[in-house]
Amino acid sequence: MIEALRTAARLEARASQLEAERIQVREQTDRLVTLVEQTEARRARALARLQALGLEPSGLPLPAPESPQAPAAGGAR
């Protein structure tokens, strides 16, 4: 009986630990999603600039639309 209670407590602690780890990885993933969106927006702006300069054919598919959180072109120098 005591052994069963000990086992239950140990397994519950392990389950909670795994759930916390999953939440942490999820948060990391969410942050990375935002970063990828911003980078793709930067890539799209750079490509559009190259197309405007005539250095890339304009028929290339443009990446995803610009994220509202994306920083200004070229960084804030």
Next chain:
Amino acid sequence: MKYSSLGLLLALTLAGCSRHVPPKSLADADGVAASQAAVQARELAPQASGVAAQLLEQAHVLEREGESAEAGVLAEESIAAYEEAFALTRAARADARIEQSEQALGAEKVRLTELEAAQVRAAREADAFELRARVALDKEPVVDVETLTPERARVRRQAAIQLASEAHLLCVSAVLLGRQGDGLTRAQADLAALERDLGVGSAQADVYPRAAQARTACLTELTLTRRPRAQAAPDAAGSDRLLTDLAATGAVFAFRDDRGVVVNLRAPTEREGELTEGARAIVELLARTSKQHPAYPLLVVGHSATAADAKSAEAAAQAIAKALAEYGAPAKAVEAVGPKQPVVDPRVPGAGGHNARVEVIFITVGR
């Protein structure tokens, strides 16, 4: 009459005593067996639950046979067996949570890895596109130098001063990453000659193309320093992590430029040249971040609003470098560029507040 009443009372009392009362533990065990927990135990711990039910059944048999004392003992044992079944139910439920969490965690890690790869790919493409556009713009020939008006000449000279100053910091960044060789030596010599000419030359000489070339040469040196490292570890998203870590603090605004990841401190010192409390807190945070990302050398650059404040901007940069060292993350270099790199046109009212600043730059290694 009196005696007959007493006899009746005695008879009733004896009849009452001889009436069979089941043990309390049997009723308790029945209650436990009918509980919601027992229903779940039948599903998740069937063996232990079966043992408990069997004990209870035997207790009822004994009770029907009039063996109340033995029935009570078996009922107690049944309750204990149910308690064990409940503990095993908890364990089984936790086991299911573990399995579910492990699956979800595995899927989340796969997604994270895919996103990291997507980020590296997108960043590499964006960097390549931006570099091509910059190089193309730098190479554009100036076809109408003869028609320069004095105002245009002044503006181009101003832009050349800024470009030369940027070139200087790019070459310094390359040196901090360990760059050596003829290319860098040439770029630095050309830049030094340009800076001399900018110092003494007349406003009529158009030095803009040379300044643009100098910046391109220093940026090329920096890019060539980074390239082998980026190729050696193409999936390393270190500077993204650095940027994310800084953004996550919520205390500073960090951005990326050609040199690396930059954080600006505005008005970091008080009249006596001491760091303000706010600036000290930010420097401590930057030092902590730097220690977590030791691969990126720190460069501190003082910018002033006007030429007259150049000394105090340099002093502010030195004060920040000193504090960084105190917090265990010494800067590899401290530079002062005066008012050569304004972020807002100095003629705009209030521009000084934006232009006077100290930059702390994490020189990025891979890209």
